[in-house]
Amino acid sequence: MSDETNETAGPARPHGEGGKPERVIGTPAGGQPLLGGGAEDEYPAPAGAGEELDEKSAKNAERAVAAFFLLSFVASVVFIAYFIGWSGRNGGMHGVLRARESNFWLGGMMALSFLAMAVGVTIWVRRLMTSRPIVQERHEFVATEEVRAGFAQDFMEGAADSGITKRPLLRRTLLLAAAPLGLAPLVLLRDLGPLPEKRLRSTFWADAVEKAHKQGKKGVRLVVDGTNRPLKVSDFSTPGAMITVLPEGIEHDLPETEVLTQTAKAVTILINVPADQFKPAKGRENWHVNGIVAYSKICTHVGCPAALYEQTTHHILCPCHQSTFDATDAAKVVFGPAARPLPQLPLAVEDGYLVATSDYHEPIGPSFWERG
Structure with a gap:
């Protein structure tokens, strides 16, 4: 009986000091699961994150995120204002002599807008979102009513964990920063110029x-x-x-x-x-x-x-x-x-x-x- 069990399970793993099995190459150290975490997690969540947040630290992080979102909004507004208004001086921004100036302002403001947005989102994720073990089970592709209800519940819990519903300052500044970025492609259509006709x-x-x-x-x-x-x-x-x-x-x-x-x-x-x-x-x-x-x-x-x-x-x-x-x-x-x-x-x-x-x-x- 034991022989059949050994044949099915395969060869035993080599043991190191103290009789403990040695770690197999390609697996996490210390028996760490590939997904999720637990009490024995050797890689703790980022500072300030966890199942419970320190509200004082969270408030400071919230203000920092809002500041970066506001900076992104200002940079986007400057980009649009320069493109529409200031670039029309002295024959427009398409002249050879003004190419360097227009590239500096347009490229710099758009880069600053995206950078500020990225920094704000990064701080939000690392400092304001709770860190819980997540286990994703694999089932049939066709979802049952129970699965759909569970997804809806998980979605609402995730929204609550992210703080977007609890912290209106973050929600409002995020929408404020994203609004000009959504309008920027429409403004850039002006750069295509009029139809050539004949x-x-x-x-x-x-x-x-x-x-x-x-x-x-x-x-x-x-x-x-x-x-x-x-x-x-x-x-x-x-x-x-x-x-x-x-x-x-x-x-x-x-x-x-x-x-x-x-x-x-x-x-x-x-x-x-x-x-x-x-x-x-x-x-x-x-x-x-x-x-x-x-x-x-x-x-x-x-x-x-x-x-x-x-x-x-x-x-x-x-x-x-x-x-x-x-x-x-x-x-x-x-x-x-x-x-x-x-x-x-x-x-x-x-x-x-x-x-x-x-x-x-x-x-x-x-x-x-x-x-x-």
Whole structure:
């Protein structure tokens, strides 16, 4: 009989000094249960916690928690106030010069709000919630009426143990601190700005050409990006050359807050393709000047700058996803994920200078921009 019992129970555990069984690796020391606790618990509850709380210490902890919740509320209010009000000064917080200031205030206030809330909740749990052994029994997933009633009772007891019903100061300051945090995502929707509508379908080239036409000119002059120097045909007569150009006046005719946006849309690459290899598209025979052709620098895949040019193959390359366009054949896609050619800018000559006679005839950038 004893042999069968030993075979079922398995081999006996080794004994240490005094005849006591040695602790098996992976089990708590001293026979400590994995869940819950008891009188022999070697890991007591945090100071100030237990089945009964010291009311004097609890009051001090309650004031500390309320102070952190109030600090969280103030930080959230400052975040919202800065975002709505102060960020509107001097052209808004989206300018390059104000990015550091806005990041400091918005990021700092939101971090302070979350940190104060976390510290307050931590003190609440460690100093104000009672610590009782909890045993969770495992049963069938379908709960009986008795189990549901027991859950409701346990929930109410847990709420009472947490102090949220007994201590109105904590409850009110917690709700006060959480309210602005709930409103913050709604306020941040303002940062998305207005719908683009059809503004992505045109560039500053259109306004500049219209202004030039009103002055009796054929078109707007092309200026070199970085120097703003108007470009003559004789300055760009070497086959295989490439340069980045912009419409003349873009830095002077626009508000400071719009210069960067409009420049990013209007940026254009000018390429001198050998005349014997150039194949102008149908209807665009007059859009080039002796093989000098202009294409949008914005890749039609996801909007990266297509800024690389291979002189031997006359291919325009986008370094982001390797979309490749043929500069000799209307910038058609020859490789990569781009779905359509780079838009072409019509060119002409006026008083020896290269000019654009109109805006791009198709939307620039990725195809999804057309849905604006």
